[in-house]
Amino acid sequence: MKIKNRILAALLIILGYFSCTKDIVETNISGSAVTLLSPQNNDTSVVLTQLFWWNEVKGALKYNLQIVKPSFTNANQLVLDSNVAGTKFSVTLTPGIYQWRVKAKNASSETPYSEIRTLKIDSTTNLSAQAVVLVSPANGDISNRHKQTFVWNPLYNATEYRFQVIDQSSSTLIDAIITKDSATYTLVDGQYTWQVRAQNASSNSTYSSRTLTIDSVAPAPSVPLLPANKDTITSPDTLTWTRTTAVYDSLFIYPDSLFSSVSFKAGTASTSAVFTTSVKGDYFWRLKSKDAAGNWSGYSTPLYKFWIK
Incomplete structure (x- = not known):
């Protein structure tokens, strides 16, 4: 029975390893293609601010959009060469003839560039159809x-x-x-x-x-929750707290109430952190909190104490 259990445990570890490996292996997108959606090829428009739009490529993290004037084979101006997170991007152009193309990218691979499309922007003094970016x-x-x-x-x-x-x-x-x-x-x-x-x-x-x-008002500091004040815990243990308007906290753990040194410091957007130590004894902890505007609170009070047994 013990041998069977060991074999089962080993199989579970192997399966877990390959499952995790699968999750972190990035998709090779070199064989994929970007399909351009808008503007259509050879479009003519008096609208100066154009929305460039293409299809999503599975596994892509960003897209490289290039716009030149007047053509890629005879470019006298590189208007745009930018990596874009999504599949749409607005660009304000001056009158003239342009060509554009897109390729998808991730950290390890990229697609070929899409087809090249041509766009003509006509001059007009009428601004009623225009929009400022x-x-x-x-x-x-x-x-x-x-x-x-x-x-x-x-x-x-x-x-x-x-x-x-x-x-x-x-x-x-x-x-x-x-x-x-x-x-x-x-x-x-x-x-x-x-x-x-x-x-x-x-x-x-x-x-x-x-x-x-x-918003220039400092938020209220987050409130320590667990371990409760003067509680006894074992290492490792998870410290938790509650928030009011904060979105980020800095956790400080000290070996004494005089703050002569810091045993542990962590910054997190979560409302918990794991504390691990091999040193038994008294510890004190408190928090400083930051809101979405970047304002920092003072330290939380009262100072919480716990003991590692």
């Missing part, structure tokens, strides 16, 4: 910096940009005409929508908008 801050950004620089891509035939910041109560706090592709303003804590449109003497583009939250 916003660059930064990212949509939904949460920041503890009051001074913010807002950046967007310039739009051909635009002579100026109308920039607005709107607060949570729909009040327009900033309404400015900007002649460049960025603007810097200082905002107080709050939730905002910022938007930009391009303008010239005869027309306006539609507004492009994003949200932004400014």
Whole structure:
């Protein structure tokens, strides 16, 4: 029976090894192909901001998008050579003839480049069908910096940009005409929508908008949960805690209450950490917490104590 159990255990270990190995082996995508979806080949458009779109390749981690002007065989301008996480990417172009192609990549392999497609952008002074591509801050950004620089891509035939910041109560706090592709303003804590449109003497583009939250208030520190204060545990053991508004914690474990040295320190987005030691005795632990805006709390109180037996 013991021999059978040992054989069974060995088989389970081998199966587990191959299962794990399968999980971490990356897919070889060199035999796959990227199919371009939009724009269609030989499209002509007066829309300056174009959405380039292709199919997903299984096993790909990113896609290399190349755009040249006027062609790959006679390129006089490399407009874009960028690795993109998804299968869509917006680019603002000036009038002219372009060619584009895409290949999929992961850490160990890549596909050949896709077919080459040609796109013609016609000139127009009418901005009503255009849209400004916003660059930064990212949509939904949460920041503890009051001074913010807002950046967007310039739009051909635009002579100026109308920039607005709107607060949570729909009040327009900033309404400015900007002649460049960025603007810097200082905002107080709050939730905002910022938007930009391009303008010239005869027309306006539609507004492009994003949200932004400014939060400079330190979060409450996370609260130690287990082991309970003055508890006795064995090593290794998992320390756990609860959060209020934090998204990240630094855990500190000390051999004394004077903090003369640190026995263990860990940073984690989780609400637990495993502590392992061969040294028995008293230990003290506390936390510092960070919120989504990057603000840090003070140390958690009271100081928790446990004993390793």
